[in-house]
Amino acid sequence: MLGLVILLAFEAAGYAVRLLLHVPLPANVIGLILFTLALQFGLVRLAWVEAAAEFLVKHLMLFFAPVIVGTMAFWPYLKTQLLTAALSLTLSAFVVLLVTGKAMQLIGRRSRGEEREHKHEL
Missing domain, CATH: 4.10.220 (Light-harvesting Protein)
Structure with missing residues (x-):
């Protein structure tokens, strides 16, 4: 459950960045970029989101x-x-x-x- 909350928080952060800074990118792409940076810099651990990500990919259809x-x-x-x-x-x-x-x-x-x-x- 924590993993899904983290993923959704980054999506919401993407929407916030798009609204506040008027970035010409889709909000979900901005959220994904922020999430990738957070993974790279160790702010988020892969173990925290791995189960939620696997579930989402499994049911991608x-x-x-x-x-x-x-x-x-x-x-x-x-x-x-x-x-x-x-x-x-x-x-x-x-x-x-x-x-x-x-x-x-x-x-x-x-x-x-x-x-x-x-x-x-x-």
């Missing part, structure tokens, strides 16, 4: 039920836009992969360049 029901309810509209949606999803996934790959290549080149400069100094 229940959280997707509203999305599935909504898809079924709006299927007549979605059916008319299926090709557009599929094309958009495929194209956007490809663009994300391309940009990520190029960014990693750039980071890799810079990292290797810095290593070469460091070797020359020795």
Whole structure:
């Protein structure tokens, strides 16, 4: 029970941060970032939340039920836009992969360049 309270407290903290600071991120993402930082700095121990997290992950499909029901309810509209949606999803996934790959290549080149400069100094 303590683990669930801790997880919900971080979600609430995310909402509070979003409202107070007007951060342009979803509140649950802010809460997750705060929770990750708390785990990293030892403010929260994994043992405290592990059982609650395992329970939530085990029953994760229940959280997707509203999305599935909504898809079924709006299927007549979605059916008319299926090709557009599929094309958009495929194209956007490809663009994300391309940009990520190029960014990693750039980071890799810079990292290797810095290593070469460091070797020359020795």
